[in-house]
Amino acid sequence: MSVVPYPPEFAERYRAAGYWRGETFGGMLRERAAAHGDRVALVGGGERVTYRELDERADGLAAGLVGLGIGAGDRVVVQLPNRISFYEVCFALFRIGALPVFALPAHRSSEISYFCEFTEAAAYVIPDVNDGFDHRRIAEGLKVPHVIVDGDPGEHVSLDSLRGKPADIPGPAPSDVAFLQLSGGSTGLPKLIPRTHDDYIYSFRASAEICGLDETSVYLCALPAGHNFPMSSPGVFGTLYAGGRAVLAPHPGPDTCFPLIEAEGVTITGLVPPLALLWVEAARRTEHDLSSLRVLQVGGAKLSEEAARRVSPALGCALQQVFGMAEGLVNYTRFDDPEETVVTTQGTPISPDDEILIVDDSGSPVAPGETGHLLTRGPYTIRGYYRAEEHNATAFTPDGFYRTGDIVRRTPTGHLVVEGRAKDQINRGGEKIAAEEVENHLLAHPAVHDVSVVAIPDAYLGERSCAHVVTRSPVRVPELKAFLRERGLADYKIPDRIEFVETLPTTAVGKISKVRLRER
Ligand code: OOB
Numbered sequence: 001m002s003v004v005p006y007p008p009e010f011a012e013r014y015r016a017a018g019y020w021r022g023e024t025f026g027g028m029l030r031e032r033a034a035a036h037g038d039r040v041a042l043v044g045g046g047e048r049v050t051y052r053e054l055d056e057r058a059d060g061l062a063a064g065l066v067g068l069g070i071g072a073g074d075r076v077v078v079q080l081p082n083r084i085s086f087y088e089v090c091f092a093l094f095r096i097g098a099l100p101v102f103a104l105p106a107h108r109s110s111e112i113s114y115f116c117e118f119t120e121a122a123a124y125v126i127p128d129v130n131d132g133f134d135h136r137r138i139a140e141g142l143k144v145p146h147v148i149v150d151g152d153p154g155e156h157v158s159l160d161s162l163r164g165k166p167a168d169i170p171g172p173a174p175s176d177v178a179f180l181q182l183s184g185g186s187t188g189l190p191k192l193i194p195r196t197h198d199d200y201i202y203s204f205r206a207s208a209e210i211c212g213l214d215e216t217s218v219y220l221c222a223l224p225a226g227h228n229f230p231m232s233s234p235g236v237f238g239t240l241y242a243g244g245r246a247v248l249a250p251h252p253g254p255d256t257c258f259p260l261i262e263a264e265g266v267t268i269t270g271l272v273p274p275l276a277l278l279w280v281e282a283a284r285r286t287e288h289d290l291s292s293l294r295v296l297q298v299g300g301a302k303l304s305e306e307a308a309r310r311v312s313p314a315l316g317c318a319l320q321q322v323f324g325m326a327e328g329l330v331n332y333t334r335f336d337d338p339e340e341t342v343v344t345t346q347g348t349p350i351s352p353d354d355e356i357l358i359v360d361d362s363g364s365p366v367a368p369g370e371t372g373h374l375l376t377r378g379p380y381t382i383r384g385y386y387r388a389e390e391h392n393a394t395a396f397t398p399d400g401f402y403r404t405g406d407i408v409r410r411t412p413t414g415h416l417v418v419e420g421r422a423k424d425q426i427n428r429g430g431e432k433i434a435a436e437e438v439e440n441h442l443l444a445h446p447a448v449h450d451v452s453v454v455a456i457p458d459a460y461l462g463e464r465s466c467a468h469v470v471t472r473s474p475v476r477v478p479e480l481k482a483f484l485r486e487r488g489l490a491d492y493k494i495p496d497r498i499e500f501v502e503t504l505p506t507t508a509v510g511k512i513s514k515v516r517l518r519e520r
Pocket of ligand 1: 182183184228229233298299300301302303321322323324325326327330346404406418421427430432
């Protein structure tokens with residue numbers, strides 16, 4: 001089975017409770033276009049697109065993609081930066097019932113070829129050149145029927161050539177999978193997360209409500225558009241649901257974003273902690289008027305209490321902590337939470353039906369207030385990864401709870417506090433690195449005998465990665481880094497530090513002890 005469905009009794013419950021309302025992405029855009037067609041939906045690259053235009057472009061592109069042979073259920077790897085075309089392509093695929101697979105702009109041939117092969121993708125959609133990198137280079141030697149380029153296509157298909165006349169396309173059902181998101185990952189190969197129209201639309205509709213979005217809201221998409229946070233918490237989709245306007249920033253730094261905030265009257269945006277700190281510093285000296293900004297959301301990695309306290313005074317807006325995961329569960333501090341709660345916790349879940357379990361190593365619930373493993377189940381949390389039967393057996397409990405790999409505790413008010421992580425992952429300022437994935441790449445080098453990759457604390461990013469390498473023949477650090485780059489690994493996964501060691505510490509049963517390595 002490639003997708004684990006919600007058990008029928010749960011699906012019924014979620015519908016009865018009004019969470020799943022039978023909406024689809026395609027239908028949602030159509031409704032918004034009918035309700036306020038002339039309002040601006042998206043702003044990016046100097047262009048403004050109304051709801052009606054977005055709706056029409058999605059239809060035209062859907063027809064063109066169908067003409068290319070892309071049909072319902074087909075997977076399409078989408079690696080576009082924060083541009084209007086990202087959403088045109090998304091909605092076109094949603095209309096067809098084809099599934100975008102959201103790659104990040106930083107991914108390179110190692111990740112992309114895996115996504116294409118694993119999902120048996122029908123197409124790969126890219127910009128020509130972005131941030132100085134020519135994405136058509138990844139397309140060379142890629143086993144995928146169609147490469148679609150937004151820009152100069154070279155030998156490939158130009159996105160613009162697919163903009164046709166709208167055709168009658170049946171479209172997906174609300175319970176169908178809408179797209180595949182990437183997991184942060186803790187295993188050798190990234191896992192893919194199937195999200196349905198029903199469950200995902202609920203998550204961003206409810207998020208938009210929690211964040212008070214309406215037609216006057218202006219959301220700035222500063223983080224990569226394909227990531228769950230700027231996509232749906234409440235992100236661009238939540239903003240479109242509310243009839244607001246989304247502004248797409250090509251870069252998340254203050255130099256790019258502050259002028260956009262001023263020019264567009266941005267009211268809300270979301271950042272990872274290191275960027276939030278950069279903004280806090282830059283706000284002291286900026287000449288830009290940031291007074292329209294009402295909320296700065298921070299999530300993706302732990303925001304320290306000290307950092308949290310600096311946000312509101314520096315930016316003159318409310319702080320909202322967001323603790324979420326592409327697998328589902330998202331927590332927010334609320335605007336009526338006391339200031340102490342906002343700076344010391346990661347919030348409470350979106351839904352009254354988000355079930356939270358905090359358990360010890362043997363799986364028994366811990367006493368209230370104690371720290372333990374976070375397990376969760378609910379109306380927008382997946383029941384299994386895509387095509388991953390074996391991994392699902394351990395990543396989920398037999399009764400369908402997702403093991404998040406996060407170590408948390410719950411305060412008496414029900415707020416969650418993230419205290420650590422049990423999964424073998426490095427959270428590099430919000431960018432997730434599966435240690436095993438990097439270890440496997442290093443092990444492929446002939447000079448490497450054994451390796452272990454762990455997180456090391458970092459004042460700016462929270463964590464950086466460090467590889468401890470046992471060699472069988474002499475090799476130098478730059479050589480190993482170049483080797484990883486040649487293998488097409490995304491840059492953020494290249495270890496920040498590589499240490500050569502004689503042996504790796506082991507546990508009592510002879511496994512490599514990452515705890516002891518981290519202590520080193
Ligand atoms: C978000 O999603 P992912 O899938 O990239 O990463 C999820 C993991 C969580 O399991 C947790 O380990 C960490 O990222 N995390 C946080 C956090 N927010 C995420 N750890 C501590 N404090 C936080 N506030 O990162 C994501 C998805 C939707 C909304 C926001 C973030």
